[in-house]
Amino acid sequence: MENDNFTSTFTAPCTPSEAFSFAAQPNIWWNTMISGSARHVAESFIYEVPGIHYSKSRVSESLAGRRLSWQVIPSEHRLELDEWVGTDVIFEFVELSHGTRVDFTHVGLRPQLACHSVCTTAWGHHLTVGLQALMAGAEARPVTPSSAAEVAAEVGAQKAG
Template identity: 40%
Template sequence: MTTHENPEGSTTPSTMSYVTSFDVAAPIGEVFRVATRPVLWWGEMIHGSSNALGDRFEWNVPGQHFNAFEVTEYAPGRRCAWTVLASGKEHEADEWVGTVVEFTFTSAGNGTAVTFEHRGLTPSLECYDMCSRAWNYHLDVGLRAYLDGETARPLTYGTIDDVVATIGSSGQIE
């Protein structure tokens, strides 16, 4: 995976969002199908639907992290985006509220290039280092692994402690 920061109309580090990209051998339709079903690759703590425009889902790691998402873009085979909503629930990652998680898919050789951007997740946020490490982890051992035919390791209630140790912890899983 290639990770870099993406300028959002400015070259100052505080306005650079987290971006990463990787290629997989899977066809673009399958990549889109799997990416838009985060319970398959991100974690069993996903509740709700993410299969159509306007769908809503939650990422809820009890006692650790909570965020609600709405599917705000759904263009099969090309792009999907989830906007993080304010919920007021306990353990909400406030820094994420209003940010946008976006996938872009393009054909690449015999497979698909995936670009992932968490727009608004910038180095000026306290959680940036931990969140970017967590995204790297989930995208690599979850989404990329699943699409490359490897055993995907989405977060489960039984693996929380191991994942925290793997990505380094400030007490939260992102």
């Protein structure tokens, strides 16, 4: 169901192949503390904001210049965001005459989830100041160890108790 997903769409002045390449490097646009790889099928990566969020994702689909999908998988980490497990993060790239339309969907990020408000606000932030900025040739502003608290406060995230 469409309302069971968070979606965001933007246009970038780059080719679909370039857009794919940028999206597949979340450590340069989303969070510099990401470890692992996010480009090829079966690769996995860890997303962590210390004390706030931890999730592990595996690349489930990788069609260069067309589509990139990550599935959030169980990690058994104490700060794992259980609500994300089993959800999918999907990027679709559509060539336009003036660039690329990027369709982002977090499948399963439903309004009923406790994290919905914070998570959708955070995705909007990361997609705008991170991925979209990078694709437009500007400097991306991913979460860094020194900016984590400021970004968390901006999006409404709180430290785990």
